[in-house]
Amino acid sequence: MPGGVRVLPTVPTKKNCSVFPFGQLGMAATRATQKKCLAVVCICAAIVLTAQPACAEPFADQPLDSLSQAVVDSLAEPQRTTAPQLLDAVIRATEVDALATALDYFKLLFNLLDKAGDGRLRLLADLGDTTNSATLYQLNRELGALDPRVSPLLDAMREAAQVRRRDxxxxxxxxxxxxxxxxxxxxxxxxxxxxxxxxxxxxxxxxxxxxxxxxxxxxxxxxxxxxxxxxxxxxxxxxxxxxxxxxxxxxxxxxxxxxxxxxxxxxxxxxxxxxxxxxxxxxxxxxxxxxxxxxxxxxxxxxxxxxxxxxxxxxxxxxxxxxxxxSGSSFAAADGADRTLVEPTVDRFLWDGKTKSIQRRALPLAAARALEALHLARDLSALQADDSATVRLVLLAQLEATLTLTPNPLTALEQLKPAQLRDVLTGPVGFDVETVADVLDMAVARGMVQAAAAAARALGQTAATGTDQTAPLPPVVRKALVRALDQPDSGLQFEAARALVLAAGDASYPGTSRVVLTLLSAATATGIDRAVVAHSDPAIAQLLATGVSRFGYQTVRVSTGRDAIFAARQSSDTVLVLLSARITTPTAYETVQLLRRQPAGDIPPVMLVVDPLDDDQNGAFLTRKIMKFSERPAVEIVDRLDSFFQPTRNPQTGAVLAKARFPDALLRVAGPQAVVPAMRQTCLMARLERARKSLWLLNELSRRGWDLSAATPIATLALTQEELFAPAIALLSMLGSGTAQQAIVAELDRSDLSLDRKTIALTAFRTSVQHFGVLLESGPLLATYTRYNRATNRESREVIGAILDVLETPRTQLTPSTADAPHSRPIR
Structure with missing residues (x-):
């Protein structure tokens, strides 16, 4: 192939999966055949012939001994023209270390497949079927580094043979x-x-x-x-x-x-x-x-x-x-940058009720475990096991399987309808809240956080179902939900707090303050990924903040360990802490300990940053840090070299030699949900949705007379987010403080506020005045009248006039004006 010059005209996608690197797949192929060949086609599409020769430099065999040379000479006659003959020549030449000769025959094989057209897939399958897998791996090891086309072609042979064997x-x-x-x-x-x-x-x-x-x-x-x-x-x-x-x-x-x-x-x-x-x-x-x-x-x-x-x-x-x-499974091969970051999967067979057949699926380890547990649970149900311990285990197994055996386990709970959740947790005697509370405790004790959150949600839903809507949860169930508030998982904490608000009744009980704290923490989310950067040197802190912001984080810079702790607790959007190894007040180790004692929300992962020269003469500083933090989960020791946040490039050509190391470190310390874009976005939206629901729940508690004065700054901040505006303004209207009323008035004064939001805010202000009277201080009141009198455009005058109408309503109700009385304010 002169010059090795052929370029792929098209990159295969899901919509165009029939494109082959050597041309078009046979037009006569049926749609079913194309689906079966999808894996092969996608792998073969990776065989890209670049505009450069296969080898950067001419490659020649080392001098061969007489026996090896005899093997090479025997390959010339008779002439090899078929794909099996050429592959056999590649194998035999490789076995005697005649790698240059093997590459020559490989190029001939590649050209032959290039011209095979519709028969290419059959040739690949034939080659994969007739060649030992160990031999293919040996060829890849010996020749893969010498020609970039070798590995994709060998993978295509294996895949084509496997697809055909499974037909x-x-x-x-x-x-x-x-x-x-x-x-x-x-x-x-x-x-x-x-x-x-x-x-x-x-x-x-x-x-x-x-x-x-x-x-x-x-x-x-x-x-x-x-x-x-x-x-x-x-x-x-x-x-x-x-x-x-x-x-x-x-x-x-x-x-x-x-x-x-x-x-x-x-x-x-x-x-x-x-x-x-x-x-x-x-x-x-x-x-x-x-x-x-x-x-x-x-x-x-x-x-x-x-x-x-x-x-x-x-x-x-x-x-x-x-x-x-x-047990007979194998790890599923990753086929993309993102899939290499998710947890390992194993091949498992599932029963497909639609096709009435068993289908091979790549399942995460948790789903594979849930599959076997579900089988045992079904057998126990069939045997009518009715003792309480067995029933709880069966319900827990059913619940975990429902959450994990789904396309997207991260959103499984949100996709589950209330009736479905109730059915999963219904035992031989029906849906029993105390049994579900036991399942909640069991899930927490076994580290099954998502299942525990689902059980807590089911308990909260009892407030709106059937005869349970007027009966508060029994004390034993309330205690289980309060215990769940202590678990370091924001999703579980929120579901437990929500269940207590909706179904625990109005009477006070031990743990009510924890409910408010949990909801206040969840309400601080604003739809961003936030990172706290703690370093005593402002210049280095700025450098670290700039680096982490390249990956989509909004940063907060602090200089002490104490400030890092408070900054991390300030918002539930804090998903990462970069902490200097030499931070003081308190030390790095004490700071990490206190970060792990978050009063509410998730425990943020910590990257402990060491400086390039952060070691003493004996090299003991870094060693001590590694030994001290080695048993601490969610802590990773990193450096702050340029290569950590930025890719390493060739100074002459600018080509990327190595990717930035930050994503790999983030994967180790925070898991794939912090690195894979789709999973990261799912987690972000989940936090935002919890904030929206928390604001409504706090509004409900305020209507019941709970003291929620601490919610004023949180609700005021939430006004900046479109998704949170309505619940935040409603909460401010029920807080009964001058600060809350002033926040509503300030929102009405915004010139960029849409008409719909102004209507919502005005209604909230009217509600606040009706419930609590006018709580504004004289200064803001006089300023409102002054703005009305100085307003030059009609729209501003109408908005401020509506505010004044609300403020003057209590007075006019006490001293009603006569029909012919003049207007209380100028109308021109």
């Missing part, structure tokens, strides 16, 4: 061929199903469903294939067994028996005991339990399932990534 139609044809009379066809079919791995399970289960003698040879081969799969078949089969596809349960149980999977007896108890199980499946489950020497009594089954579920839902019992991998 349901091909697998079904192979399953049918197993029962044929042609021995060679049976062997080819068995080999094809073996290479498909767990994706062949649906075909094998269908074979095991049959009972006729004609297909006995095929069933024997299916049993052998399942034995080869071993424990990797466990999870797909259990997912199928946990579905409502009762017709296939007998085949699934037979497959579990054939693969000899470990730890499956506990999942067979319910099918063997529950009425309604198909007779054949029930017999198979019972027989398999006997062979596994498992206790089949209902009481023993319930006890075993409960213990297993209890262990699974404990923090120490959650599956780690290594355990999930050992």
């Amino acid at each position: 349901p139609k091909r697998l079904a044809q192979a399953g049918a061929a197993l029962g044929g009379g042609d021995r060679s066809l049976r062997l080819n079919a068995a080999n094809q199903l073996s290479r498909a791995g767990v994706d062949a399970i649906p075909v094998l289960v269908d074979l095991l469903q049959t009972v006729d003698g004609v297909k006995e040879p095929a069933r024997s081969i299916a049993v052998g294939l399942l034995q080869n799969l071993g424990n990797s078949a466990r999870q797909p089969l259990l997912a199928w067994l946990g579905s409502d596809d009762l017709a296939h349960w007998s085949g699934v149980i037979a497959a579990l028996d054939a693969c000899e999977a470990q730890d499956i007896a506990i999942f067979l108890v319910a099918p063997s005991l529950v009425a309604g199980t198909p007779p054949l499946a029930q017999q198979q489950a019972t027989a398999l339990l006997k062979r596994r020497a498992a206790d089949q009594s209902p009481a023993a089954a319930i006890d075993s399932l409960r213990q297993r579920l209890d262990q699974l839902l404990l923090p120490t019992g959650r599956l780690s990534a290594d355990q999930l991998l050992q």
Whole structure:
């Protein structure tokens, strides 16, 4: 390929996913085929031929020994013209370290694929099928650094082969061929199903469903294939067994028996005991339990399932990534800059009720754990376990699965309708608030914060459902919600406080001050990401603030540890603290300790900043800091070099040599929700929505007569946000202070205030005067009259006149004017 000059004309997107780097995918391909090939197409699209030669410098083989040279010479004759022949030459040349020769054959292979047109996908799949994976990885290791086209092409081979192996139609044809009379066809079919791995399970289960003698040879081969799969078949089969596809349960149980999977007896108890199980499946489950020497009594089954579920839902019992991998899963490959930042995923099989089939999905670790817990919970419900401890575990498992097995777990609670949430937490005797309070405590104790927040929301919703609307929550439930206020999670704190406001009744109870503190803290959000920068040197503080602001943070600079603590507590938008390692008043260690004792809201992650020369002669300062903070969660020791906030560039060309290190450090200290733009925006909007709801809840408490004087500056600040204006102005109208009334008047005086907002503000001012009278001091009152008299335009005069009408209403009510009395103020 002279000069290596070919450029991709189009970058594939979701709307244009059929673009191939070598040309167009076959126009005759069906839409279904294109969907199956999407993964291959997207990977192949990464094979970009740049305008530069493949190697920056000419590359030549080192002198070869006689044996290696003989291998290289044997590759020339006969001439290699097909893709398999060329790939074989690449492999053989690489094995004798003739890398330059291997690259030459690779270029020929690349050119051949370039000209293959519609047959390219088939060629890639053929190459991936006939080449050992270890060989492909070796080629990537040896040649990938020498030619940038090698790695994408090898990935495309693997993906194309994998897509073809998973093709349901091909697998079904192979399953049918197993029962044929042609021995060679049976062997080819068995080999094809073996290479498909767990994706062949649906075909094998269908074979095991049959009972006729004609297909006995095929069933024997299916049993052998399942034995080869071993424990990797466990999870797909259990997912199928946990579905409502009762017709296939007998085949699934037979497959579990054939693969000899470990730890499956506990999942067979319910099918063997529950009425309604198909007779054949029930017999198979019972027989398999006997062979596994498992206790089949209902009481023993319930006890075993409960213990297993209890262990699974404990923090120490959650599956780690290594355990999930050992059970037959693999980490899903990241295919974008953002996906590399999210938590690891594992391949899991889920039952798709729409297609009535098991589908492979990449699930986060928490969702994979919830999937197994949900299966155990369903079995316990089927066995009608009704003791309180088991019921609470079942409800907790159902709740966690509802929140985690969704496309976006961050917004799952907001998307959940009240009726759905109530159904999830409904036990054998119906929805019981004390049981839900126990689930709340259990979730908190096990670190399942989102589930705890959902339980608290369900308790708050009882105030608007059925006969519960007039009955306040029992004291035991109130205590559970108050305990939840102490957890360092703003979402859980808000839901608990909201539930107490809505459903705990008007009477005072221990913890009411914590409710107000939580709502006041949540109301301080204004829809920004805020970072506190604490350094004793103003110049360095400015440098750090400038650096972090490049990543979208609004900064607050302070010079002492004490000021950093108060600045962090000032707003719930504080999501990061940059703290000098040599900060004083108090020290950095004491400051971090106090930051972790936030009275309300989330604990902000801390980046402990060390200076380039921040070490003594023995190099002990930094070592002491590392040892002191090593066991502190959400603390990261960083430097303030230019490369931390800015990319490193080539001084001659300006090309980026290394990206800024700040995002990586932020990922380690704060998690993916602080780095991935979509997740970060979701968290920001969640804080803003909590602020809006908190202002309305504070307004309700003020109407009940609670002292909320501390809310005045918070509500005044919230007036600057469009989303918070209405609840903030309503809260000010119910605070009953001169400062609150003056804030409303100041808002009405704004020339840039829209007509709708002026109407809302005027209504709020009228409400405040009606409830509390005129609380403005004489100075602001005289200033209002002066502005009215000096107003030159009609609009300003009307607005100020409306304010004065409100102010004069109490007087005119006491001393009504006669019909012919002159106007109290000039009207021209």
